[in-house]
Amino acid sequence: MTFSEVVTTFASSLPGTDTYVKLRHAMQKLIQDDPSNASVYFLIFGFARTYVMLYEDQEVSPQFAEDNQKLMLSYLNILEGALKQGDASSLYSALNRVVNEYENSKKVF
Template identity: 85%
Template sequence: MTFSEVTKTFATSLPGTDSYVKLRKAMRALIQEDPKNASVYFLIFGFARTYVMLYEDQEVSPQFAEDNQKLMLSYLNILDEALNKQDAQSIYQALNKVVNEYENSKKVF
């Protein structure tokens, strides 16, 4: 499965921890399959892992789940666009953009 396919799957999944469990597993697989872009996959793996750890046993509002799915999807789209360019500079810039956006967010992951 490619990063683009994972992004599309996440976009159409129901908001909730199950989607993040699947995302985490997909990122782990991509780390093994595409080690040259492991940092991209590891960043998303970490976000997904944290989301599951924080919220799997808690009731969250549908709005909270939807808002965070949209946020994650925005990160996935930024990284997907860069990966599709297959240019190291674009990927590096996308990673920095996601990290900076995360740092200025509520840090729910």
């Protein structure tokens, strides 16, 4: 599965921890299959893992789950665009953008 396919699958999935479990597994697979972009996949893997650890045994509102799926999707889209450009500079900038946006967020992941 490609990163773009993972993004499409995530976008069309129901918001909830099961979706983040699938995202985490997909990132693990991509780390193995595409080690040259492992930092991208590892960042998303960490976000997905944290979300599951924090919320798998808690009831969250549908709005909370939807808002956070949209936030994760925004990160995925930023990284997908950089991966499609195929140059290290774009990818590095995208990683920094995601990290900085995360730092200025509510840090739910």
